[in-house]
Amino acid sequence: MSNPSLLILAGDGIGPEVMAQVRRIIDWMGDKRGLKFDVSEDLVGGSAYDKHGVPLHDDTMAKAQEVDAVLLGAVGGPKYDDLDFSVKPERGLLRLRKEMDLYANLRPAQCFDALADFSSLKTDIVSGLDIMIVRELTGGVYFGEPRGIFEEGNERVGINTQRYTESEIERGARSAFELAMRRNKKLCSMEKANVMESGILWREVVTEVAKDYPEVELSHMYADNGAMQLVRAPKQFDVIYTDNLFGDILSDCAAMLTGSLGMLPSASLGAPMENGRPKALYEPVHGSAPDIAGKGIANPSACILSFAMALRYSFDQGAEADRLEAAVEKVLADGVRTADLMQAEGGTPASTSDMGDAILAAL
Amino acid sequence: MSNPSLLILAGDGIGPEVMAQVRRIIDWMGDKRGLKFDVSEDLVGGSAYDKHGVPLHDDTMAKAQEVDAVLLGAVGGPKYDDLDFSVKPERGLLRLRKEMDLYANLRPAQCFDALADFSSLKTDIVSGLDIMIVRELTGGVYFGEPRGIFEEGNERVGINTQRYTESEIERGARSAFELAMRRNKKLCSMEKANVMESGILWREVVTEVAKDYPEVELSHMYADNGAMQLVRAPKQFDVIYTDNLFGDILSDCAAMLTGSLGMLPSASLGAPMENGRPKALYEPVHGSAPDIAGKGIANPSACILSFAMALRYSFDQGAEADRLEAAVEKVLADGVRTADLMQAEGGTPASTSDMGDAILAAL
Ligand SMILES: CC(C)[C@H](C(=O)O)[C@@H](O)C(=O)O
Ligand SMILES: CC(C)[C@H](C(=O)O)[C@@H](O)C(=O)O
Numbered sequence: 016m017s018n019p020s021l022l023i024l025a026g027d028g029i030g031p032e033v034m035a036q037v038r039r040i041i042d043w044m045g046d047k048r049g050l051k052f053d054v055s056e057d058l059v060g061g062s063a064y065d066k067h068g069v070p071l072h073d074d075t076m077a078k079a080q081e082v083d084a085v086l087l088g089a090v091g092g093p094k095y096d097d098l099d100f101s102v103k104p105e106r107g108l109l110r111l112r113k114e115m116d117l118y119a120n121l122r123p124a125q126c127f128d129a130l131a132d133f134s135s136l137k138t139d140i141v142s143g144l145d146i147m148i149v150r151e152l153t154g155g156v157y158f159g160e161p162r163g164i165f166e167e168g169n170e171r172v173g174i175n176t177q178r179y180t181e182s183e184i185e186r187g188a189r190s191a192f193e194l195a196m197r198r199n200k201k202l203c204s205m206e207k208a209n210v211m212e213s214g215i216l217w218r219e220v221v222t223e224v225a226k227d228y229p230e231v232e233l234s235h236m237y238a239d240n241g242a243m244q245l246v247r248a249p250k251q252f253d254v255i256y257t258d259n260l261f262g263d264i265l266s267d268c269a270a271m272l273t274g275s276l277g278m279l280p281s282a283s284l285g286a287p288m289e290n291g292r293p294k295a296l297y298e299p300v301h302g303s304a305p306d307i308a309g310k311g312i313a314n315p316s317a318c319i320l321s322f323a324m325a326l327r328y329s330f331d332q333g334a335e336a337d338r339l340e341a342a343v344e345k346v347l348a349d350g351v352r353t354a355d356l357m358q359a360e361g362g363t364p365a366s367t368s369d370m371g372d373a374i375l376a377a378l
Numbered sequence: 379m380s381n382p383s384l385l386i387l388a389g390d391g392i393g394p395e396v397m398a399q400v401r402r403i404i405d406w407m408g409d410k411r412g413l414k415f416d417v418s419e420d421l422v423g424g425s426a427y428d429k430h431g432v433p434l435h436d437d438t439m440a441k442a443q444e445v446d447a448v449l450l451g452a453v454g455g456p457k458y459d460d461l462d463f464s465v466k467p468e469r470g471l472l473r474l475r476k477e478m479d480l481y482a483n484l485r486p487a488q489c490f491d492a493l494a495d496f497s498s499l500k501t502d503i504v505s506g507l508d509i510m511i512v513r514e515l516t517g518g519v520y521f522g523e524p525r526g527i528f529e530e531g532n533e534r535v536g537i538n539t540q541r542y543t544e545s546e547i548e549r550g551a552r553s554a555f556e557l558a559m560r561r562n563k564k565l566c567s568m569e570k571a572n573v574m575e576s577g578i579l580w581r582e583v584v585t586e587v588a589k590d591y592p593e594v595e596l597s598h599m600y601a602d603n604g605a606m607q608l609v610r611a612p613k614q615f616d617v618i619y620t621d622n623l624f625g626d627i628l629s630d631c632a633a634m635l636t637g638s639l640g641m642l643p644s645a646s647l648g649a650p651m652e653n654g655r656p657k658a659l660y661e662p663v664h665g666s667a668p669d670i671a672g673k674g675i676a677n678p679s680a681c682i683l684s685f686a687m688a689l690r691y692s693f694d695q696g697a698e699a700d701r702l703e704a705a706v707e708k709v710l711a712d713g714v715r716t717a718d719l720m721q722a723e724g725g726t727p728a729s730t731s732d733m734g735d736a737i738l739a740a741l
Binding site: 103211 | 463466468472498499500503519520522525526527530533534535536537538539540541542543544545570572573574575576577578579580601602603605606608609610611623624626627628630631633634635639
């Protein structure tokens with residue numbers, strides 16, 4: 016049997032730097048744990064645009080469809096700010112999500128014990144925080160038609176369409192309920208059913224799906240209140256299920272509660288392929304951070320933890336994922352700190368590769 | 379010359395209780411400061427539905443169009459949760475906003491010195507916080523067509539339309555720039571121009587309007603990053619300008635940073651009427667709080683401060699507004715605390731009317 020395949024799209028900015036550390040972990044898994052992967056690499060975002068004039072080449076897209084999982088670094092940078100909308104780095108990422116049909120975006124917002132002080136929130140409000148946001152990722156206003164800028168009378172009008180079918184809402188809801196079953200059996204669904212008909216349908220469908228998960232305690236919240244409650248008392252949540260646009264904002268809000276964006280991974284999952292594995296793309300929550308790119312100081316943890324999510328969700332290696340996550344936690348507890356984690360109380364300054372060294376040593 | 383006119387729509391839940399304290403302030407202004415208003419009252423939300431079968435009667439709508447300013451309490455409650463979308467309490471409020479064409483919603487997020495500890499954020503992150511969010515209030519996905527739940531093949535689809543014309547974006551932007559000129563001359567515009575064409579147009583128009591305000595430092599931020607930055611370091615902002623839906627979420631997020639929702643007012647302003655005053659509606663940011671309604675324990679401060687905003691923006695009584703705001707601050711500094719403000723460090727417990735008494739005494 017052939018090894019499972021991984022496509023690495025390191026992307027722009029700090030993407031290649033943090034991904035280099037993931038490669039070391041992958042190699043270690045092959046050497047020391049007999050977990051071998053067939054790894055290929057390709058371009059996405061600005062780096063793909065520089066070479067091909069598009070932020071994702073068709074060949075890359077085809078490869079992404081074939082592999083068992085994609086690992087992505089980050090896309091974007093000021094160099095590309097003035098590109099036309101259709102070829103901006105983000106379009107490469109959005110094309111991957113859409114064409115791979117990665118409808119369930121899992122964004123854990125977890126507060127690491129050693130870093131609880133880093134939050135702008137009071138330590139007791141966030142210590143031990145462990146939320147999983149499931150964001151619908153292939154529908155809604157991100158992809159709805161009609162869209163564009165049109166002439167109307169003597170002025171222009173910008174239009175986007177929020178659009179959700181029952182089946183789109185349902186399949187994401189099932190992912191969220193399944194996760195809730197494996198966690199604390201609490202699911203909060205967020206929309207604006209008081210203002211938007213798409214939110215009314217959302218609430219109806221989620222309520223219907225809940226009948227298949229009687230053990231899960233379901234609640235509904237308007238998304239504006241959701242933002243408030245995340246800030247006020249985030250530990251009230253276990254799993255949150257919400258749409259593409261609300262999820263974009265609320266998951267970033269939740270991520271920032273932890274105070275350490277450089278630590279947060281994400282998984283984007285689609286339907287199972289023939290081999291039973293879901294289509295999958297894993298990426299850190301942080302962006303390409305052009306201000307620190309090329310300096311070797313970026314924190315590779317979020318990208319490494321994204322690989323841990325790949326081990327868990329794509330390769331059924333939950334124990335190896337736990338082990339890798341524990342190694343990262345140990346390194347934090349030991350006080351190893353990349354620049355983004357350096358604060359008043361000190362710690363051992365670490366470069367990107369020092370952090371990789373420390374995590375490998377902890378493994 | 380006749381007195382300026384006020385229409386009071388106390389609404390549901392705690393609305394009538396907090397509005398009763400505003401009435402006392404209005405009477406005081408008439409008696410002691412010679413600032414007389416012609417006050418009328420009417421129904422909105424669930425209470426209007428109970429009487430008329432609609433959350434806003436046409437007669438009430440007509441009155442709202444005629445007066446110099448509307449003061450609104452709050453709408454909604456569990457009793458009305460199962461009503462049809464078209465007659466839900468919120469529709470009354472949305473109709474007022476839309477038909478009065480109240481396009482600029484001013485939501486200050488201000489942290490009162492005496493309450494800085496109440497925030498879930500660290501005190502140094504929020505103490506002295508003073509942001510003004512200008513939310514576009516009559517456009518976007520709240521009102522865009524087509525909208526509804528439709529049959530499509532053998533399933534339903536929920537649709538809403540995000541829609542902004544150049545002139546809609548522009549007039550709100552002018553309000554925001556004008557406010558920035560009177561404050562710290564910094565404006566941050568938030569959208570998702572990396573994903574939505576309506577956001578691209580938004581950014582273009584705001585950039586164009588900025589040319590008329592060369593003294594104002596303009597920045598642009600994606601709304602997801604905006605949510606993060608509000609949580610991370612809110613004091614970086616002065617005025618924020620954003621659309622109806624992003625504004626709904628981001629202003630609630632910002633409000634919760636202050637930790638004391640019971641303190642926050644808002645103003646919704648339209649174009650100047652014949653008498654030069656803007657069409658205007660003032661309301662607290664908090665909702666109808668059905669859980670504590672009827673107990674006489676709600677905090678009337680947000681509603682009283684909304685009246686202060688009316689004095690400032692509708693009646694050119696900036697000095698009286700300052701005086702009223704100072705009275706509220708003094709009462710807080712003196713430790714007078716409604717239930718929502720009671721925390722470990724104590725204070726003098728106050729009912730809704732005790733708080734009214736204290737503010738009147740401070741005046
Ligand atoms: C880069 C951008 C297109 C993307 C999004 O809006 O989805 C990002 O913010 C994210 O959350 O992954
Ligand atoms: C009550 C509701 C319709 C309203 C809104 O969504 O605008 C509220 O959340 C607000 O922000 O004033």
